Amino acid sequence: MILSSHLSYRVLAAQEAQTLAISNKAKRLKKQGLDIVSLSVGEPDFDTPECAKQAALHAISQNFTHYTESDGIMELREAVANKFINDNDIKSVRQSTILISGGAKQCIYNVLNAICNEGDEVLIFAPYWVSYPAMVALTGATPIIIQASFEQVYKVTPLQLQAHLTINTKCVILNSPSNPTGIMYTEQEIRDLAAVLQDHDCFIISDEIYEKISFGDIKHFSPGAIESIAHRVITVNGVSKAYAMTGWRIGYMNAPEHVFKEASKVQGQSTSHPCSIAQKAALGALIGGDYDVENMRKAFSFRKQLVCDLLSTIPGIRFHIPDGAFYVFIELGSILADTGIEDDALFCSYLLDRFLLALVPGSAFGNPNSIRISFAASEQTLQKGILRLAEGISSLQNQKNV
Numbered sequence: 001m002i003l004s005s006h007l008s009y010r011v012l013a014a015q016e017a018q019t020l021a022i023s024n025k026a027k028r029l030k031k032q033g034l035d036i037v038s039l040s041v042g043e044p045d046f047d048t049p050e051c052a053k054q055a056a057l058h059a060i061s062q063n064f065t066h067y068t069e070s071d072g073i074m075e076l077r078e079a080v081a082n083k084f085i086n087d088n089d090i091k092s093v094r095q096s097t098i099l100i101s102g103g104a105k106q107c108i109y110n111v112l113n114a115i116c117n118e119g120d121e122v123l124i125f126a127p128y129w130v131s132y133p134a135m136v137a138l139t140g141a142t143p144i145i146i147q148a149s150f151e152q153v154y155k156v157t158p159l160q161l162q163a164h165l166t167i168n169t170k171c172v173i174l175n176s177p178s179n180p181t182g183i184m185y186t187e188q189e190i191r192d193l194a195a196v197l198q199d200h201d202c203f204i205i206s207d208e209i210y211e212k213i214s215f216g217d218i219k220h221f222s223p224g225a226i227e228s229i230a231h232r233v234i235t236v237n238g239v240s241k242a243y244a245m246t247g248w249r250i251g252y253m254n255a256p257e258h259v260f261k262e263a264s265k266v267q268g269q270s271t272s273h274p275c276s277i278a279q280k281a282a283l284g285a286l287i288g289g290d291y292d293v294e295n296m297r298k299a300f301s302f303r304k305q306l307v308c309d310l311l312s313t314i315p316g317i318r319f320h321i322p323d324g325a326f327y328v329f330i331e332l333g334s335i336l337a338d339t340g341i342e343d344d345a346l347f348c349s350y351l352l353d354r355f356l357l358a359l360v361p362g363s364a365f366g367n368p369n370s371i372r373i374s375f376a377a378s379e380q381t382l383q384k385g386i387l388r389l390a391e392g393i394s395s396l397q398n399q400k401n402v
């Protein structure tokens, strides 16, 4: 018998993605016929734009169904390079340093494997996207969490960043707009963080997957546009969220040449390249999808307002209005402590079991005593879901008062 002690200690130590576990359980219960409302998903509920679908169909009819270059097809790398130059003002971009991968997730995984050694530290800002700490730990490096509180609008300050830099800091991961908070850093805030990193020889991974989904006055800004640090910035993006193409699995990144070479090696020796047809679909989206992106953005903006209005009527919770992405991150205040529920994970189990509502606990994102609501759902579903949340909270409070 092979004991678990014989398995990889790095993989054994890694956490399973809690977000996937919850949405899988919700799907299972739905299949059993229960009227589940799931506001746990991290993907747009819109259809993939027609231009992307047509490009994929054309690729199939043209038998574009064999291996491609392992870094991705030339036309797509060219389109991505132009996107980074035109949209993000990243001047150092070359088509030759663009890597196309199976989602932004694989881009980040490739890069972390390309740059990290045991003993290295990678700074992650909490609340964080669930996969960052696990991916860092899988490389043998150590994730170092910098906690940004509700009071500081979930944004890490330059002073906090400075305090966590050590001789072992290999990399800092930035994510704006953020999953799970929807908060965006302003250009000035990013410049202030960059100023701290200016004299510290480390990489910066900028995860910009939600770039196209923003609502307010804050304009998306890429740290790769700051010339003094551009040679150390890896910019990651993809078509999943902007073009409602999560299942196609296409992400892309720009990296300094020496990092690109090693990340390309990791990909070439593991998955070779992403699906040939999906690469053509992504190219179709980048060329012709702007109109669809804007329509989806407007719909998300409307839903954001609806969700925030409904949530603001629930006593005992607080939240910041998101600047982007499609999440609201809710602080539960004293609700759990007052009603004897041990933690936010148990609170989410209670909501799912008793009120058929699936949400993700904040602890999955390194921020306990919170929950994340995804508003990538229809207005009717959102209304129903938030009503159930309100009922779940009030039922707890009533039990307490009996």
Ligand SMILES: Cc1ncc(COP(=O)(O)O)c(C=O)c1O
Pocket: 042, 102, 103, 104, 105, 106, 129, 175, 178, 179, 207, 209, 237, 238, 239, 240, 246, 250, 251
């Ligand atoms: C912050 C963040 N980065 C990266 C990803 C991965 O995106 P992709 O589908 O392109 O792998 C996600 C997906 O949820 C995300 O929320």
